[in-house]
Amino acid sequence: MRGRAFPATVEHMIDVHELTKRYGPVTAVSDLSFTIRGGAVTGFLGPNGAGKSTTMRMILGLDAPTSGSALVNGRPYRNTPRPLTEIGALLDASAVHGGYNAVTHLTALARSNRIGRRRVAEVLDTVGLTDVAHRRVKGYSLGMRQRLGVAAALLGDPGVLLFDEPVNGLDPEGIRWIRGLMRRLAAEGRTVLVSSHLMTEMALTADRILVLGRGRLLLESSIAEMTARHRTDVLVRTDDPTRATTVFADAGGQVTTEDDALIVVGLPHTELGRIAAGNGVVLTELTPRSASLEDAYLRLTADHTDYTEGNADVDSRR
Ligand SMILES: Nc1ncnc2c1ncn2[C@@H]1O[C@H](COP(=O)(O)OP(=O)(O)OP(=O)(O)O)[C@@H](O)[C@H]1O
Numbered sequence: 169m170r171g172r173a174f175p176a177t178v179e180h181m182i183d184v185h186e187l188t189k190r191y192g193p194v195t196a197v198s199d200l201s202f203t204i205r206g207g208a209v210t211g212f213l214g215p216n217g218a219g220k221s222t223t224m225r226m227i228l229g230l231d232a233p234t235s236g237s238a239l240v241n242g243r244p245y246r247n248t249p250r251p252l253t254e255i256g257a258l259l260d261a262s263a264v265h266g267g268y269n270a271v272t273h274l275t276a277l278a279r280s281n282r283i284g285r286r287r288v289a290e291v292l293d294t295v296g297l298t299d300v301a302h303r304r305v306k307g308y309s310l311g312m313r314q315r316l317g318v319a320a321a322l323l324g325d326p327g328v329l330l331f332d333e334p335v336n337g338l339d340p341e342g343i344r345w346i347r348g349l350m351r352r353l354a355a356e357g358r359t360v361l362v363s364s365h366l367m368t369e370m371a372l373t374a375d376r377i378l379v380l381g382r383g384r385l386l387l388e389s390s391i392a393e394m395t396a397r398h399r400t401d402v403l404v405r406t407d408d409p410t411r412a413t414t415v416f417a418d419a420g421g422q423v424t425t426e427d428d429a430l431i432v433v434g435l436p437h438t439e440l441g442r443i444a445a446g447n448g449v450v451l452t453e454l455t456p457r458s459a460s461l462e463d464a465y466l467r468l469t470a471d472h473t474d475y476t477e478g479n480a481d482v483d484s485r486r
Pocket residue numbers: 191194195196197214215216217218219220221222223365
């Protein structure tokens with residue numbers, strides 16, 4: 169990475185407009201529209217078969233839309249003269265020919281896009297593969313292959329980057345590395361679109377999310393908005409729930425019960441401790457609970473999942 173900053177203009181933009189893709193009777197993507205600009209990580213979320221990969225493939229010109237358009241910097245990928253300098257992608261990390269080493273693989277890619285050889289050494293350094301750059305790729309671990317895939321995506325120093333399920337199969341160190349990399353790329357003003365089927369992963373990485381279900385856009389939101397909407401509550405246990413309910417309600421909290429505990433929303437847990445102490449109420453537990461975005465996401469996509477537990481065996485892909 170060269171650390172150059174990109175201005176937030178219509179450049180470095182992905183523009184998907186009324187995009188539809190049918191494979192025979194299967195509608196993989198249905199009338200999908202969204203625009204993504206630079207400076208943020210956008211999470212592309214959806215259950216298996218939601219259409220994330222198909223959309224990414226159409227953005228990358230690997231699949232032709234049945235109707236609608238997918239533009240990168242205002243034009244279809246196939247009309248881009250040196251595509252790697254505009255958009256980089258990590259799709260399937262196992263796609264590299266195993267007989268190559270990292271240098272030969274990246275040098276061939278660089279040459280086809282008129283990118284100087286010096287850049288190969290730079291990206292190898294960025295992804296931490298310099299020491300193994302002359303080893304054959306077939307001896308690489310999955311994590312090393314992912315890093316090589318990222319190196320290829322970064323080769324042309326593009327303003328737009330797509331990552332399809334980049335943390336799949338990575339160890340915790342690899343996951344942390346890829347999260348940090350995506351955050352840095354976005355901080356430089358680049359457009360980063362990353363697909364995942366895990367809300368928890370996106371809550372840690374993305375600024376915005378697009379949620380797909382059966383090829384349709386179900387939700388577009390910032391992570392901050394989602395977190396605020398699914399606000400946190402506080403679980404309280406006390407010897408005197410009746411009195412506690414009264415004093416918390418008087419202070420503006422909304423109190424409900426859950427088994428033998430009180431659940432309070434509308435007041436921070438630190439405040440609850442103070443209110444209880446000030447009113448002589450003894451608390452035996454005071455636990456702030458963060459809202460589960462994963463639950464919200466699962467509720468949202470529940471009706472749009474092709475394969476639920478009961479009929480999972482119907483799907484030969486899994
Ligand atoms: N080449 C193809 N031929 C036929 N059907 C396809 C093809 N590619 C994708 N599909 C179908 O299109 C739908 C969307 O698939 P896609 O791979 O885009 O979903 P996804 O959200 O990326 O899911 P996953 O997380 O499982 O990769 C699925 O029903 C899939 O079976």
